[in-house]
Amino acid sequence: MWINGVKQTELSARDRAVQFGDGCFTTAAVVNGQVVMLAAHLQRLKDGCERLLMRIPDLQQLAKEMQQAAHGQAQAVLKVILTPGAGGRGYSRTGCTMPTRILSLSPWPHHYAALQQQGVVLNTSPVRLARNPLLAGVKHLNRLEQVLIRHHLDQTGGDEALVLDTNGTVVECCAANLFWRKGNTLYTPRLEQAGVDGIMRRYLLAEMAASGQTCQLIDSHREEVLNADEVVICNALMPVLPVRQIDDVSFTARSLYQQLRASCPTMEVS
CATH class of the missing domain: 3.30.470.10 (Aminotransferase class 4, branched-chain amino acid transferase, N-terminal domain)
Known part of the structure; x- marks a missing residue:
């Protein structure tokens, strides 16, 4: 240090x-x-x-x-x-x-390699993020909500959490951002009220825009994500992982995952 x-x-x-x-x-x-x-x-x-x-x-x-x-x-x-x-x-x-x-x-974190193959299990967290537009998007040091989210997640056996805000709007995961696909339409949560605007989220949105692909930034509820054809999560280390299950709902498609993974910086040692 x-x-x-x-x-x-x-x-x-x-x-x-x-x-x-x-x-x-x-x-x-x-x-x-x-x-x-x-x-x-x-x-x-x-x-x-x-x-x-x-x-x-x-x-x-x-x-x-x-x-x-x-x-x-x-x-x-x-x-x-x-x-x-x-x-x-x-x-x-x-x-x-x-x-x-x-x-x-x-x-x-070498376990990310295994999760790329088997997919991630998300459990909906009982801990809700407070809505605060003044600090939304910032990776500030006040991370007690994430500490509580991780504590609850550690009791469930899931890999990551699906995190909502106090209005029931889908925001992110405990330590990752979220994208999902319904048909050919891509979505990610707006982060104007809560959450962290992650490095990889910014990068992927820029890559999509550069290729002419549209990703809608929306406020959505959990049911809309569970209705998706495919869900992926990302952060600067993963950098992107497929989701195979949220609570009791399973996902098998990986076309979005393959697309996003191909555009990510390599994390492989030469």
Whole structure:
């Protein structure tokens, strides 16, 4: 782990990440010593800082630190956290003069390879996401809802969760975004009220648009997803996985999965 460019594991208890969950983060794939989609991850961090009214760190310096962390790694996961730093009184950031940069590496999730073959089982989570347009889309550090979603999911044996908001609208999974197909029409949830606008979601939407394919961003209920011909999930590490079951409903089609997988960056070690 590196904190502000120094290899260490100690963070001030006064840092606003500790005090208030004040900050944002991104999780990137490292393959063959390179950060996959580095520019997109830097843009996400910049966007997160702007949305949270945080000072943006030197992105060239951050990119260099990310590349240094990735160097020599065949496959790994790189997490980057940005916070306003330590200081301030109460909720005020006054006195926070130096943003904190935290980089950490963790092992590659090899179970994704098996899930590509067998498909993912989603269980509808009893935990609903609060609707909050001010923070919707941002990967901020306040992830208690996801912690509770994962806790419930761990009791079920499912691979991932189908997550709704407090209005019953389908939003995402615990740690992934969601696409589905009905006939030739593609859908993904709008994220204007809740959820995380993931790196891979952005990438796939851009790839579809570039190829002239339309994906409708909609507010839908669980029943519409269960009525789909095919469902896939994605994040920056998977990068896309087919869904074979949601609760007691099964899916067998994989044409959308094959299409999206072919357009994704490779995660294979050379």
